[in-house]
Amino acid sequence: MLPVFDCHADALQRALDLGHDLGQETHGHLDLVRGRRGGLAAVVLTAWIDGPYAEEPGAAKRRTNALLDAADDLFARHPESLCQVVDGARLLEPDPSRLACVLAIEGGHAIEDDLDQLDHYAGRGVRVMTLTWNNHLSWARSCRDGAGAAVPEGLSDFGVRVVERMGELGMLVDLSHAGERTFYDALEAAVAPPMVSHSGCRALSDHPRNVTDDQLRALAQRGGVLGIPFATAFLDEDERRAEQAFRKTEAYRNAGGDNATERLLLEGDAIQSGMPPFPLERVADHVLHALEVAGPRHVALGADFDGIDRRPAGLEDASGYPALLEVLGRRGVDQETLGLVAYHNAARAIAEATATAAAR
Numbered sequence: 001m002l003p004v005f006d007c008h009a010d011a012l013q014r015a016l017d018l019g020h021d022l023g024q025e026t027h028g029h030l031d032l033v034r035g036r037r038g039g040l041a042a043v044v045l046t047a048w049i050d051g052p053y054a055e056e057p058g059a060a061k062r063r064t065n066a067l068l069d070a071a072d073d074l075f076a077r078h079p080e081s082l083c084q085v086v087d088g089a090r091l092l093e094p095d096p097s098r099l100a101c102v103l104a105i106e107g108g109h110a111i112e113d114d115l116d117q118l119d120h121y122a123g124r125g126v127r128v129m130t131l132t133w134n135n136h137l138s139w140a141r142s143c144r145d146g147a148g149a150a151v152p153e154g155l156s157d158f159g160v161r162v163v164e165r166m167g168e169l170g171m172l173v174d175l176s177h178a179g180e181r182t183f184y185d186a187l188e189a190a191v192a193p194p195m196v197s198h199s200g201c202r203a204l205s206d207h208p209r210n211v212t213d214d215q216l217r218a219l220a221q222r223g224g225v226l227g228i229p230f231a232t233a234f235l236d237e238d239e240r241r242a243e244q245a246f247r248k249t250e251a252y253r254n255a256g257g258d259n260a261t262e263r264l265l266l267e268g269d270a271i272q273s274g275m276p277p278f279p280l281e282r283v284a285d286h287v288l289h290a291l292e293v294a295g296p297r298h299v300a301l302g303a304d305f306d307g308i309d310r311r312p313a314g315l316e317d318a319s320g321y322p323a324l325l326e327v328l329g330r331r332g333v334d335q336e337t338l339g340l341v342a343y344h345n346a347a348r349a350i351a352e353a354t355a356t357a358a359a360r
């Protein structure tokens with residue numbers, strides 16, 4: 001079984017909000033047990049900070065630190081089977097005995113406009129930051145509409161300083177969710193090649209979260225990597241419309257849950273059982289297109305497990321990666337390229353990013 005590196009998973013919020021031990025089999029998408037079944041050798045575990053945390057001073061910092069505490073607790077509980085990696089060079093050879101976890105933050109509002117806070121997170125072992133989530137920042141525009149006049153077109157001067165400081169700290173710049181201008185500004189300002197950890201191809205599905213072929217070529221030219229997501233709404237426009245209709249049904253609206261994290265999980269159960277299976281081939285389409293445009297060294301996988309509701313058939317959880325790799329092989333991807341997409345491109349990106357701190 002090929003080792004897999006997943007560039008984006010939101011599982012930490014289940015650990016914090018639902019008390020799930022990700023070292024065991026849990027009700028959710030990604031944990032150690034199912035990951036092991038799927039060949040998962042490394043994962044970027046993301047502290048996702050929802051937009052509303054940006055509105056109250058101190059709230060985003062508190063939420064971020066609480067999610068990182070949950071990660072510390074997870075690593076302390078399972079030292080024999082999980083390890084936190086801060087030096088990406090350790091990822092270049094996959095270690096079958098332990099799942100390597102790289103900590104990330106999704107949403108630059110986590111730093112609350114304070115570069116010292118970025119240093120604090122780096123000190124806690126965070127090695128990836130997705131500059132924006134769907135909310136706009138005072139220093140960076142996201143890919144969503146509705147930015148007011150106070151939001152810069154791309155990165156502000158402070159935004160450029162954030163990206164440069166990330167380079168000094170050995171943190172990888174993740175440009176999923178970034179607005180197009182932010183993407184190009186960050187590509188220029190970044191010290192190491194950036195990643196777009198969980199976005200599809202706009203040429204196949206016109207969604208603002210996906211990247212255009214021009215962006216894909218620019219990313220590849222810069223040495224970066226695109227992680228193809230399993231988020232069905234990004235992958236197929238017709239399916240997205242059908243999902244929007246399903247989300248209005250009683251079955252979805254009454255899925256239950258005591259908090260947002262549990263709600264997302266139960267909505268995921270409702271939509272998986274209530275809608276026809278989403279074809280796994282569609283995920284393969286995006287991988288193949290990205291390979292064609294960007295080349296074999298610039299495509300990876302970024303499922304976004306535990307951050308999405310609907311998943312493709314066969315890719316419901318972290319045990320499913322071999323099914324996708326099998327389809328890719330059947331559709332003509334050679335073994336070497338499969339290995340790059342499944343693991344090595346992501347490992348190289350993290351290794352290059354963390355090396356910028358080591359080199360100082």
Ligand SMILES: [Zn+2]
Nearest residue numbers: 106176177198
């Ligand atoms: Zn995301």
